[in-house]
Amino acid sequence: MKKQLQITVNGELRQALVEPYYSLLDTLRDEMQLTGTKKGCDEGDCGACTVLLNGKPVCSCLVLAHAAHDAEVITIEGVANGQELHPVQKAFVEHGGLQCGYCTPGIILSTVGFLESGEEPSEENIKHALGGNLCRCTGYTKVIESVLVAVKATNQESEE
Amino acid sequence: MKRFEYLEARTVRQAISMLQRHGENACIVAGSTDFLVRWRAGVWNPDHVINIQRVAGLSRITYSGRNGLRIGALATIRAIEQHAAVRRYYPALAVAAASFAGVQVRNLATVGGNICNASPSGDMIPALLVFGSECKIVGADGERAVALDKFFTGPGQTVLQHGELLTEVRVPVPARNTGSHYIKHSPRGAMDIATVGVASLVSLDGRNGPCAEACIALGAVAPTPIRAYSAEDSLRGQALTQDLLIAAANLARDGVRPIDDIRGSAEHRKEIVGVLTRRTLEQAFNAATSGPLTFNEQRRLTVQAAF
Incomplete structure (x- = not known):
């Protein structure tokens, strides 16, 4: 039986009436029309569906929608500040961190979650943070370069 | 569905x-x-x-020099990976957590889930086994404690009765001069299941003394995670040498009867058991004599992806 739930998505309180077996991913895409979050494997292998759940990157395909009741979720639609891209998005655009773009929302959210976690943003830690995101186009070199650029940009911003 | x-x-x-x-x-x-x-x-x-995600108080991780480590069943794998006392006193457990799937799964998956699902390849289990962990189980009639090495009865099968809940994992304080390590061999470095996972712990009687305790636990080579008892026995009481570690690794290899599946043939798994047992024993022994590595250093030695 469908039940009502509420989730704060990108700062906005949203409600939906969903089946008990619905995933957070399907709720975002099908009930809230937030299709920026992608469905790749639907079994926690590819990371395309990564969103921030209460500030932490998770595979939204593995979260029961009702388990996210009352939670805060950030999707790719909520990363930019209005028309201004997030430093991570900017770095990916300017440094070729994406090609077809399907995996990109998930990689951006993993990166944003990593940069906000306070972990030392070394290349090694970045690779561990992004290990759960598959990209079949770039070969990852440009992805890692873009993240390193974003790290620099974020550091400069915080120094200013 | x-x-x-x-x-x-x-x-x-x-x-x-x-x-x-x-x-x-x-x-x-x-x-x-x-x-x-x-x-x-x-x-x-x-x-x-x-x-049960919203059950209060079950995600706590606490450590004290008297009670050891207590991990609430709802503690996430990520929280275990990042916990300062886990990294310091239970390095095999910290790096096993770091080898588990990817960050996006570690932020959701719980230690209780990893144990209760009782997969032969569950990454947390070998590391918890070598530290002598115990499960706290609560049922309608009260609670009981079961040693983790008595918890599993088959693939996906445990001693939990219907109506019982695993609520906490208790991990004793390791002895002085103890080292531990976990290595996971899998096709992919993240989001993958172990082809073989091996945890080893070595405690010495004094920094350069004989082996007081050796524990070796193997994942993905039997219907449940198992201990390599004869390999362990070959080390206890001995002044450890490279040759003894190799001999113990060979005993572990020769004692397993793994199966063929999509992740590897039985023959391949057997060989990997030998290699990983030797490597984890070497790292555990080194740490017992010369002190532990940093988390990052040890993490580099943990995931050994085939590609």
């Missing part, structure tokens, strides 16, 4: 009474990372899903 009813428990007592009310075809979930995959595949078909 069969439809199910969704319930949430807020207390352990409530979860137990929900289990009793809804009978054998009710299923406990927490992070739901295993559950949703198996439900979609049609492998698990419960009528009722009881989510």
